[in-house]
Amino acid sequence: MLGPVLLAAARSDGIRRAVSAAPVTRPVVDRFVAGETLDDSLAAVRSLNARGLEVTLDHLGEDITDASEALRTRDAYLALAEALEAEDLGVRAEMSVKLSAFGQALPGGHDLALANVTSVVEAAAQAGTTVTLDMEDHTTVDSTLAILAELRERFPRTGAVVQSYLFRTEDDCHALAGEGSRVRLVKGAYKEPATVAFQDKHEVDKAYVRCLKILMAGKGYPMVGSHDPRMVAIAQDLAHRGGRKPDEYEFQMLFGIREAEQERLVSQGHRMRVYIPYGTDWYGYFMRRLAERPANLAFFLRSLATR
Ligand code: FAD
Secondary structure: OOHHHHHHHOOOOOHHHHHHHHHOOOHHHHHHHHOOOOOHHHHHHHHHHHHHOOEEEEEOOOOOOOOOHHHHHHHHHHHHHHHHHHOOHHHHHEEEOOOOHHHOOOOOOHHHHHHHHHHHHHHHHOOOOOOOEEOOOOOHHHHHHHHHHHHHHHOOOOEEEEEEEOOOOHHHHHOOOOOOEEEEEEEEOOOOOOOOOOOOOOHHHHHHHHHHHHHHHHOOOEEEOOOOOOHHHHHHHHHHOOOOOOOHOEEEEOOOOHHHHHHHHOOOOOOOOEEEEOOOOOHHHHHHHHHOOHHHHHHHHHHHHHO
């Protein structure tokens, strides 16, 4: 019940100011965000890599309002790519980007986002790694997939994300299941209308399994983005039955969530990639994590009560 309220709050400037200023917020944010600086994120990369986990880094930010902010996002990712090149980790550390932070929603935003993200994908290739385009609300999907198609002409390993809560996603999975395609399947984290998305969690889960089957049966590289033990077990079973080797798919989970499970999967020989968000603009990301799970919200409320 609270989920939709929190997802609406994720887009409210007033609530953003109040939550961001509350002194108790910081320690709770730290559970889900690796830190504010590039150095913080690199420390998290080293610690996770040392434990056999791979990573994808997200410089936090979304929904910007002018083109200069888009350039700041691009520059932050260029600095990240340079740092990753110096660490020489290859695809053990890749990058995730939100095109809204590259200007996608501004006038002429499709071309602006494409131009800005192209420099980042070039820098990633230079660093020996890849970029995955996160998926945001449903109004952005066509533009994001069109940008993906353009990027893949020069950088075929650029990754995409599809969200099982959208009615369209099974078709998108068929279109994206070809040779060389890297696709992260998630359930979806935004508040979407009933005209475009399943509202019932059970329907979203069933759609996730249908999409998993398409991606696992395809020729691409499925990236299973879920903390749900049932989805993880079904993915393992489908990969096994389809004869996929451990380096022909991977699991992905968010920083700070189900860490013991992340390490358990690695110890079983699976490839596990942790999504590491870092930066100062953590509000939207943080609110989506609270909305996802009562236990995350309870953790936040307990920290308020124990002050
Ligand atoms: P849920 O359906 O939320 O939970 C199912 C079960 O999983 C729970 O009952 C519980 O058993 C277990 N579980 C879940 N969370 C926890 C927890 N904190 N602790 C213990 N157990 C837990 N969404 C987008 O819209 N766009 C993106 O680009 C995107 N990228 C993502 C990248 C990664 C790597 C991941 C993991 C998620 C991403 N998401 C993205 C978020 C995603 O859409 C879901 O909102 C989020 O993952 C919650 O769904 P779930 O499948 O993990 O499990």
